[in-house]
Amino acid sequence: AQKITQTQPGMFVQEKEAVTLDCTYDTSDPSYGLFWYKQPSSGEMIFLIYQGSYDQQNATEGRYSLNFQKARKSANLVISASQLGDSAMYFCAMREGRNYGGSQGNLIFGKGTKLSVKP
Amino acid sequence: GAGVSQTPSNKVTEKGKYVELRCDPISGHTALYWYRQSLGQGPEFLIYFQGTGAADDSGLPNDRFFAVRPEGSVSTLKIQRTERGDSAVYLCASSLTFVDSDTQYFGPGTRLTVL
Numbered sequence A: 001a002q003k004i005t006q007t008q009p010g011m012f013v014q015e016k017e018a019v020t021l022d023c024t025y026d027t028s029d030p031s032y033g034l035f036w037y038k039q040p041s042s043g044e045m046i047f048l049i050y051q052g053s054y055d056q057q058n059a060t061e062g063r064y065s066l067n068f069q070k071a072r073k074s075a076n077l078v079i080s081a082s083q084l085g086d087s088a089m090y091f092c093a094m095r096e097g098r099n100y101g102g103s104q105g106n107l108i109f110g111k112g113t114k115l116s117v118k119p
Numbered sequence B: 001g002a003g004v005s006q007t008p009s010n011k012v013t014e015k016g017k018y019v020e021l022r023c024d025p026i027s028g029h030t031a032l033y034w035y036r037q038s039l040g041q042g043p044e045f046l047i048y049f050q051g052t053g054a055a056d057d058s059g060l061p062n063d064r065f066f067a068v069r070p071e072g073s074v075s076t077l078k079i080q081r082t083e084r085g086d087s088a089v090y091l092c093a094s095s096l097t098f099v100d101s102d103t104q105y106f107g108p109g110t111r112l113t114v115l
Helices: none
Strands: A010-014 A019-021 A034-039 A044-053 A062-070 A076-081 A088-096 A114-119 B005-007 B011-014 B020-024 B033-036 B043-049 B053-056 B064-069 B075-079 B088-095 B112-113
Touching: A010 A019, A019 B088, A034 A076, A044 A062, A044 A076, A076 A088, B005 B064, B005 B088, B011 B033, B020 B088, B033 B075, B043 B064, B043 B075, B075 B088, B075 B112
Parallel strands: A010 A114, B011 B112
Antiparallel strands: A019 A076, A034 A044, A034 A088, A062 A076, A088 A114, B005 B020, B020 B075, B033 B043, B033 B088, B043 B053, B064 B075, B088 B112
């Protein structure tokens, strides 16, 4: 079963509008972390935002916020006031604890969503 | 400060040859990770170092792949008898510690093409 599911292969958004990128995850570990990364066409993975499973508040970083719904196992990324430079691939990733799935800290990535911002 | 660097940025080789890919992590970062990203996919975990030792190498696809980090800083991913299926972007990341919440910072990757 997919651990991280990103159901939107591609999304379009008008410049200055907000956009939500979906991510659902699957784990039985009570302690896990969720990450979002941006990958422009240059190829480098850029860290955007982190949410821990025990965090009570949704994470925010500037124009990025994470809509964390633990019971639904979803961790959607919200980008407010989209800019042309936001056009890129966006990856959701999860890190499970050491006693689940044999993870020692590696990230499990989804297949990504390609966001295109229109002027 | 300087980010994670990887060399070479591009490597073209012939099937059956040996290649080495180098990763220089952020100074002071104790954890180092290698991932492989095929076209249209998210990165897939290969191996993870805490200091000099490989803490988890469960993602290495077979025994043609090997990685070292002899002094706890620079790491080299080694691929023997390369195959066309090894063609991908190889990403390296580092984090300050190996605490689960620590952010992994990625390098620009090495694009490996096996002809």
